[in-house]
Amino acid sequence: MSSRREILFLQCIVLLALISVRIATQPHEISIPTDVQIVSAVRNVDLTTQIVKVKTDYELKNGGKEDLSSFVHVMSADEAARLSWMSAYESGKESNKFRVSRVKVKGASTEFVFHKIELLNMFVSGANIKLTVDYALTEYLVPSPTEIVQSENQLVIFSGTANVLSVYSVTKESCAYKIGTSKPISFTEMTPSKHTADKISYGPYENSKPYAKKAIVIHYENNAPFLVATMVERIIEVSHWGGNIAVEENVEILHKGAKLKGSFSRLDFQMDRRGARQPVIKTFKTILPAASDDIYYRDEIGNISTSNVYPRSDRVEVELRPRFPLFGGWRTNYVLGYNVPSTSFLYQFGFNFALKMKMMDRLFDNAVVEKLRVKIILPEMSKNIKLITPYSVKRLPDEVHKTYLDTFGRPVIVLEKENLINNHIQTFTLYYDFERIYMLREPLFVVAAFGTLFLAAIILFRLDFSIASKEDKETASGHQKRE
Template sequence: MLPAMAKLRFSFIIFIVYLLVKCESATVDNISSDIKIKNVDRTIDISSQLVKITSKITLENTGGSPVKSFLLAAEDNAKNNIAFFGAKDSSNKDVRLVETSVKGYEYVKFWRAELKEAVNAGATATFTVESVSTKALQPFPTAISQQEDQLIKYIGNLYTYSPYYVTSQKTNVIVNTKSIETFTKVKPFSQQDGSIQYGPYPNTKPFSEKELIIHYRNNSPFLTVTRIERLIEVSHWGNIAVEEVIEIEHTGAKLKGPFSRYDYQQDHHSGPASVRSYKTLLPASASDVYYRDTNGNISTSNMKVKKDSVELDLRPRYPLFGGWRTHYTLGYNVPSYEYLYHSGNEYLLKMRVIDHIYDDMQVDELVTKIILPEGSTSVKINLPYAVTRLPDSLHYTYLDTKGRPVITFTKKNLVENHIQDFQLRYTFPRLLMLQEPLLVVGFLYALFLCVIVYVRLDFSIHKAEHPHKD
């Protein structure tokens, strides 16, 4: 017979093991043999610095019961570069994706696509899957001179990486150039101006892989925002101030040899892989825009006010070659009535997590800080995707007594697909809006009172003696 304490410990261990097994079974999926991929029409766009893959998938349910979900997968050498992964159904509505795992395939990254409408037995359904990968294109060679074109090497998978049997598939690779050094040749294939077509390939097994290599010219801007700190300061007096501190690096082929400013200015084709300028898009209501670096304001850039945005043609003080960096601050104001809503003491702020910095942008790290008015409480934030919340803090400025709440979050590896709105709710007693005016009035009153006292009091040590009259 075991002692009572030993029995208790044994029961506790059994309970913990049961919980672990239950949790594992809840987060681990199985690959259904009833699901087959009837057809895949895939497009790989490598014409910019990003790898954009769009796949039109026709799914077939060969089983006897409805299918409510299916799995999507990414190979081991590509999963770490994926910045965005999404899916839509035939009516162009988003399909909810949940990261999951499959026992025996720990090296594969899986998403479970949860369907709003199940695929009945014997039926088919069409879905569009989109992925955007950063830093998946490598300069080859890694260093070039000022006059040379930039050559890029793409290494991918000729087949769609799927956990299911694929009956037929074909791939179209967009390079937007005739200058292709070498590319993988697996029949059937064809080459046209700016693209390479592969397939159709019949009857490919699950998790099929065959190396696809394309070496081609790509002089598009290889700019990476290594860090951006975005500050949003909310005021209940009609204005929201936005300021961004941006660090950018040219991550393409590094400049080999000296840089000639004379050749660069005389020959417009000099430095084909360099970046002279780029366009940033701000909200249409943006005003009081400023753009400066460590040396001061930069006045060579242009601003165009359009119907749905404000377009800034930003031109750094010097062109950016491979390995070169720049650092600048961009700020503007927007009216609060377009982004801040309230009912009584309840407020809702709805703004973008990040703005459009340049076309085909890639951001290594974003830090967003939201400064709320002093006295705000019950703060709740709803974000369109997963981020890392940092500890809340306080910000002090003029006429503050307790400090303004600062909500901070960060995210890594962002692209244009992450330009989405967040929602921040908070409570603010409207009577507190009188705090700052009353502080100003009180200060002026005290100042005038001190002046009156100072004028009326006599602080002299000796009083002047008046002469006596005879």
């Protein structure tokens, strides 16, 4: 009976622990102060590439009696589902970043998603402040039509709002969309709105209420490469013995624009005079560290010679040309590798080491990476491993990598992150302890192996494996002397 009670008690404890973890991981719920007002909101949206880049400048006024420490930013649930990057800072001072976290607002509709921006200084009563919020959306633009023939241009649809979504009342606001073409197919017209050159502007609107929403749709031509890396596996191997860090990236890429309808004509492709306006990827440029050496570029067939390397003062540019042009719906994969000296990225203080490298390289302009997996292979016998990342990542269980002369294997740190863009090219720091004496293990193994081999050879040469006895040999030698 007592054992049964103990089991029930343990089950209750586990259940309470799971509930507490679930509550802790859910977004924090907050209330919105009614005395905060947006004096001015100006939003600029760049729709010229496959990434939707949004920049909003706010001027806020605290009309309440209490000082505030945060501001709540709102976006649609559709945008939040494709949100890749978000940053907030004091206007004109981009280095002064604010902390951003997702929250829930009491009584708010599920069609909105909220982010709390924690200010560096208190927003005192009666004061005005200016701040800027940047964010980027991936795979948000929808090709329309979804299939095109080789000679057609790519058209896409953007769905958004003519005003700035807000949980506060807005005194004055405006939105501008840069589409990269002077002839949009169609766009939602409102009063006031205008189309000049490659920009569609809405507003200014005055005295907007909280949660006001003016939906718009823009249909326009966008022939930018919709090149997406569906999977990138980045392997970083640290070698203390050679003073080298080897980096290899296995990349799978897919053109996620309008799919090619019908057959591909090489002749029509070569005679096409649209040039860069073709919705096709012929080449793309990857940026590597300035110290990169021994660069190789291959696929499952073998080495790809259609690439060029351009060393610069602060980087190495590698122009990659796939074996065939990539139209919508077409995919390919490749391996890009290089070596860098450990002195550029590995720092030492006694037995303590710190590896500082980028989470990923710049694969191509306006890159979208659906999934990134980073494997960091440390020297055998590394201990006290500690990782610091510039943003949240998923750390998978550590692995063990074994190669020649290894006994226990080398520790491998495995990280994963989804939905990345070039803003995520930031430095991680990996701390670990490694005693230099362990570098002698492998040479000693080689010396011991060869020593054992030579000793065995000496012993074998000195052993007598003949069938005749020693007396028979002496008798035979005596007969030979008499003769």
